Amino acid sequence: MTDAQTKSFATDLETLLNNAAKEAGVKGTVTVKANATAGKVDIKSNNDGEDSSFGFVGTTATTVTQGAADTDSFGAVLLSGQSDANKANTVDATMKVNSTIANGSSFTMTINGTEVKATTTAAINEGDTLKSAATQLQTDIQTAVGKYNAAMGTNLTATDFTVTANKDGSLSVEYSGDEEITFSFGEYTDSTTGTTGTTASKLGLTNKTSGSSTSNKGITLQIGANEGQTMNFTLDEMSADALGVAGKNVDLSTQDSAQKATTAIDAAIKKVSAARGQMGAVQNRLEHTINNLDTASENLQTAESRIRDTDMAEEMVNYSKNSILAQAGQSMLAQANQANQGVLTLLQ
Structure with missing residues (x-):
């Protein structure tokens, strides 16, 4: 913890202890102060008695350690299609990068089996924030996507590739476009010197399996006999995780968490109701189309029957x-x- 965080913790703890004592009917109060020198929080009774103090060890350092093998480190990328639970967390502005990646460093990005060279257009320096590193990596990846489009004649939207910093110190590379693609990253080997770089491993891009992205483009149904007579509809994922009502999102242990759970459940119900309305409209349209096709089929059968029943001699x-x-x-x-x-x- 930083000094500011320790002081904030001490203030909150003092309020908590005094309120708890008051509710329990215990007379007297305590004062809690941050002891930055000793790395402790001192608790002092305002009544006659002994003082006490205790120390604490943080579970996550505010300076993020770099390295591909550490899944909690800077650059431990969560590729699209993998867990993105950390997205909801707020990134601490104090999270720093403790190594340097030079400007012009290269790594490879493979999209749908085609490898393109990605090059850092600015250095990522020790002491830079994790957010700024994510922004820089996003720019470099989007540039690589442009190279892929030029080489393959495709029109992937580069801005559909985004990099976000997570609270646990990892970076998430996500694709939100309409195309079905797979992508992964690796080290770049210079064809002239035969030297293989280490940029991808420093960014944590090589210890992850290839990401894949299949956008929810929905289902297209042929609803007529002619070209273009189609109908498309989509349905969002309706699992408890997708609705935000799974696991710890529904916590009834405290009044505050119960209120949040109620809000989450209410939002989930509204989303499900909207999806049901959407599916109902699709069902009505399909039933109307079926009735029209039945009528057309009946008319066609009648015409065919008249032709078959014709007395050719007459x-x-x-x-x-x-x-x-x-x-x-x-x-x-x-x-x-x-x-x-x-x-x-x-x-x-």
Whole structure:
């Protein structure tokens, strides 16, 4: 803990102890002060009696230790598709990087089996905050995605790749686009010198399995006989984890946590209700489409039946009769025209 954190802890502890004593009916109060020199918190009774003090050991250092093997260290990347439980935590602004990655250092990024070279465009120095390191790494990864697009003729959106710093000192690399992709990272080997770098391992990118991302593009159904007669719908994940009501998110041990649990459950119910409404609308549209297709199918069957039931002999007789009548009509019209021409000739 820092001195400021120790003082804050001492103040909170003093309030807690005095309130607890008051509720228990114990007379007297205590004063709690931070002893920065001894690394302890001193508890002093305001009544006659002995003083006491105790020390504490923090479970997580505020300066993050770098190294690929340590999953709690700077650069222990959680690739997309893996646990992202740390996203909800707030990153401590005091979390620092304790090593340096030089400007121009290289590592590889493999997207859908195609390897591209990623290069740091600015140094990550000892003492930089974890947030700034995440921002720098994000810029370098997005640049590598641009190289991939140029090489493969694709149009992945570089800004869909983001890097966030987590409270435990790790970095999360996430992809939020609409394409189905896989990606991973590795060390870059210079083809001229044969030297293999260490940037990826320093960033903690090599000790993770390949990440994958399949965006929720939904399901596309063909609902008609013609091209383009389709319907697309999506449904978000409705598991307890996705709804935020799993495990420690629903804690009823205290009044405050119970209120938070109630809020989380209420939000989950609203989300489920909205999803049910969405699915109901899709179901109604599908039922309407089915009814229309049934009507069209019935009309087609009726037309086919009439064709199959036709008396071909009778229809051929009718066709011949109509053909003869048409020819006779044309002959009569020709004769009538000739009569008019004869009268005109006599008049001349």
